[in-house]
Amino acid sequence: MKKFMNTAATMVAESLEGFVRAHDRLVVFGSGDKFIRRRNLKPGKVALISGGGAGHEPMHVGFVGAGMLDAACTGHIFCSPTPGQIIAAIEACDGGAGCLLIVKNYDGDVMNFEMAAEMVAARHRVETVFVRDDLDGGGSARSHGARGVAGTLIIEKILGAAAEEGADLDRLKALGDGLYSRVRSMGVALRGVTVPETERQTFVLDAGEIEMGVGIHGEPGRFRAPFANADAILARMSDAIIADLPANGRNAALLFVNGFGGTPVSELYLAYNATRRFAEEIGLTIARSLVGTYVTSLDMAGLSVTIALLDDEELRLWDGPVHTAALNW
């Protein structure tokens, strides 16, 4: 296993330090490096806070900035941040309008974010939106119910725009919960994840195999399939995603093809092209697109497809200005 690292124990801290130095106009460390927050907090605004294990970069630190998150808490690789980190972020960012936590649905994250919310309840009004966009996950020992994967970006962008415009905590909570049934993702891996601490791959695929329905923590997927051409893989994923979305002719679709960390940009665009064709054949209108490496699993080769069915107001919020390291428009 070759990685650009010094020691497994320090790699997350060194990488985050690099991130903050590279983007020092946008972000700063808070409370002794417990979290990364937006450099200029906006008075009167509901604070949006997310976080999770390291290894998913640029999520969530790359989503901190105007129009998206106020702070992101990063744990060790694939491990939840501690309640102490989350409490520090809430205390630093809540200016009185309350705080919305955006939490991917994994046991560790759910437990620590809930514990933090409880512990500050006397001093801060806190609501939580859980992200459960993954098609699969029911069978995984690491999660109950669907997991939060690449769709997290879409939720954080839309809620971030609404918060920036002045939406209150109840409105943000309702907007986030309302998106739940209309954001669906599925992942596929061509090569598993090498975890720095163990220097081993969490699952090993041979030259003729792919893993369908993978999450972002190196856990096995729903099933192993023979390697096939891109059209065959993407048709299968598109079908599964679209079958799980509500039938709703009024909604336009946002199509998001996300690389897991080890996938070249050219392949992501090829996959986007195939997926868009299949989605349009089924009758979806692709109103917005995002293609890139945003929600990763260290060096895993593979990608996820997310389709979100959005109403006009949600599309408007998606289009709203955002100034973060990873999304900027």
Next chain:
Amino acid sequence: MKKFMNTAATMVAESLEGFVRAHDRLVVFGSGDKFIRRRNLKPGKVALISGGGAGHEPMHVGFVGAGMLDAACTGHIFCSPTPGQIIAAIEACDGGAGCLLIVKNYDGDVMNFEMAAEMVAARHRVETVFVRDDLDGGGSARSHGARGVAGTLIIEKILGAAAEEGADLDRLKALGDGLYSRVRSMGVALRGVTVPETERQTFVLDAGEIEMGVGIHGEPGRFRAPFANADAILARMSDAIIADLPANGRNAALLFVNGFGGTPVSELYLAYNATRRFAEEIGLTIARSLVGTYVTSLDMAGLSVTIALLDDEELRLWDGPVHTAALNW
């Protein structure tokens, strides 16, 4: 070799089609898919055109848009675009103010861009800026002199901003040539490139080896070294780059850490952190930073470091607004 592709013969075309569909507010195909151009050309402006082999995405197509390139011509994987493609782009984009070609210094690219410039000389005023930012390359059979690698992005951004502001062809040519000695890059690979047509890696590294001084076409580097920790690798690269730059206390540095396609974002930020520390220890002032996957070599695991010494005017142009798929601020 597992890639998201259908056939090696169609993968470039399918990927470019996906790119144009995903970014249809920014770009369109020109002249029967011979090139990708900015959707809304700006009247009176010098046309900036670049291009090269496929396999380096998002370069150059991701740099087409307001404030950067007017058109990009893409060849087959690691092969130059044809003179016919380049001529078509010149004819479509030159509105009378002339055309600046930005060409990475590889035999095939140089030959085809020069041939195109000659063939349109009676009808279009054309100048060329050659990019030769790679420290190494003198010994490679594929190039004469230093090659154009990640520093190309910096040249295209600065010239793009100047062109957008109305700089004329002579001014742009002088600005580009003036940057030559102050933009230097070096690359390192942890894993070689798998070329789709051959399904083979162009060079194979074992678990304890890295390739120092690599280019972006799968050609071998300057020398093979034992794998080492990030600080050791980046110190060696920083030293080599800084030694090759002119001593000039007045200039501020732009530090650009670029992933080659298979390198996780977290490792790029860790490498940036180490490089920035070394550069500052030597006395450089890092005034601007860029970290990400921009100039790639298919799925190669590795990265390049580029340092550009810029004067105040060049820094201002670097900061100027840009609206492309890959750079947007």
